[in-house]
Amino acid sequence: LVLPPPPPPPPPGRSRMCASMAAVARRRAAGPPALLLRCRRSPLAVATASAALAAICCAFVAVLPGDLGFLCSGRGAWPASEQRARRRRLLVAQWASRPDAKRVCDWLMPGPGQTSEQKGMEELQERWNREEAENVDKAKRTLQSPNTTIAQKRRGIEELEYWAIRRGGYDAEIVLIGALKHPDLDLAGQAHVSLKKTWESHFNAWVNSALSNAKAMTNFGKIDQAMKVYDKVIFENPVWGEGYHLRARLHNKMGNHTQTLRDLHSALEYCPNNYVTMVELGLTYMDKYQDYDKAEELMNKAGDLCPVLPIKAILGVLYSKAPYLKAKAELDAKFNVVTLEAVPQRLLPEGWIHKFEATERPNQAFLRVGAELEQWFAKVQQLNPTRHQQRKLWGMLVIAWDPDKHARELKSFTTQVHLALKDRRERELMKAGAVEGKMMEVQAPDEYDADAITFLRQIRRDRRLQREKAEAQAEMERSEAAPA
Secondary structure (H helix, E strand, O other), rough: OOOOOOOOOOOOOOOHHHHHHHHHHHHHOOOOOOOOOOHOOOOOHHHHHHHHHHHHHHHHHHHHHOOOOOOOOOOOHHHHHHHHHHHHHHHHHHHHHOOOHHHHHHHHHHOOOOOOOHHHHHHHHHHHHHEEEEEEEHHHHHOOOOOOOOHHHHHHHHHHHHHHHHHHOOHHHHHHHOOOOOOHHHHHHHHHHHHHHHHOOOOHHHHHHHHHHHHHHHOOOOHHHHHHHHHHHHHHHOOOHHHHHHHHHHHHHHHOHHHHHHHHHHHHHHHOHHHHHHHHHHHHHHOOOOOHHHHHHHHHHHHHOOOOOOOHHHHHHHHHHHHHHHHHHHHHHHHHHOOOOOOHHOHHHOOOOOOOHHHHHHHHHHHHHHHHHHHHHHHHHHHHHHHHHHHHHHHHHHHOHHHHOOOOHHHHHHHHHHHHHHHHHHHHHHOOOOOOOOOOOOOOOOOHHOOHHHHHHHHHHHHHHOOOOOOOHHHHHHHHHHHO
C-alpha cells in the first residue's frame, strides 16, 4: 500500500481545528485502503472488549441453570430455582393425569403418518357415529314400547328422519320401514312421509338447491336445461338413487321410455327399499312394455313394504289385463302369512342368495333384508309370542343365515345378516327371560346395548351361577337322602 504523505504543519495564522478538518478531507480522498489502515483499532481496545464479552458469558452461564432448572438435571442450580422447577414439573404431571387432559392430549397428538386435520376429522366422525347410534336406538325403543304416548312416538319418528337425512345411515331407514306396519295408521303415514323426505333429500344443500332449480325449469318448459342439471348431479353423485329417479321422470315426460326404464332400474339399484320407485317401474312395465309378471312382482314388493299405498287398486287393473296372475297371487299369499310356527319363505336365504345384489352389492341387499326382518318382527310382536316360540323362530333364522353354509362369494352378505340376527336374538331372549310367557316389547337396557362383549359375559355369568346353584341343590338333596 502507498501511504499518503504526512500532513504538513498548519501554516501560521490558522487554528488546529482547521488543520484536522483538512486532514479528514485528505484521508477520504486517499481511497478505502488508506481509510481502513488508519481506522484500525488499537490492541488495547480489542483486549478490553474481549474481556468484557467473556465476563458477560460467564455471568450468563452461571445464571442459566438457576433460572431454567427444569431444562437440566439440577447441577449447579440455586435452591430456590430448583424448588420452582420441581413445583412446575409436579403441576404439569398433575394436569396430565386428569381424564379430560388425557383426552385433550390424545386429540392433539396425531398418530404416525397422520396430520392434525385427519385426526380431528376422525374424532368428529367417531362422535357423529356414536350420537347417531344412541339416538336411533332411543327412538327405536320409543316406537316399540307400549308405555310411550303417541306424541313420544311421533317425536321418535322425527328423530329417525333427522338422522336418516343427515347421515344416510341404514339403521334409521330400517327402523322407519318397520314403523310402516304399525297398527296406528297415523304413525304409519308419518313414517311414510319421513321415508319419502329421506330418499328425496341429499345431505349436501347445494345438490338440493340444484334439484329445486331443475324442477322449476321443468315446470316452465325448459327441458334441456333441466336435463343438464340432472346429468351433472348424477355425474357428481353416481351412487345416489334419487338423481336417477328424477331424471327418469323427465325422460318419461319427454317420451323416452328406454331411458326411463334404465334410470328407474339404476335408482332401485342404489336405493333398494324405495317403494315409490318400485311402483313407477311396475307401471312402466305394465303400460309401456306389457310385461305383467315383472309389474306384479314389483307391486307386491311395494305393497309388502308400505301398506298405506293403494296397491290393491293397481293390482285390480293388472289382474284385469292378466287374469292368470290372480290365482298365483292367492297361492303365494298363503306361504307369506305371519305365524308363530315358522318363518316366512321370503325371509330365508334361499330367496336372496341367487340375486345379483347378494354378490355384487351386499350392502344394498342387506338393507333390503333388514327392512323385511324389521317388518316381520313388528308383526310378530303383535301376536304376543311365548318364550319358547320366540326362541324357536330366532333359532331358525340364525341357523339358516349361517355364513358357513353358503358359498364364499356370499360371505359378505350372509355375515351381515347373520350378525344382525344374533345380536337381535340375544337381546330379545334376554328380555323374554325377565318374565314368563308374554314377551317384553321394550328393548334391552342401555348397559347391555352399550357393549356386546359385556352383555355376553353377563349371560355366561348368569348361566354359570344358575348351574352352580342347581349342582349345590342336587348335592344337598343327595346328602340328605344318604343313610346316616
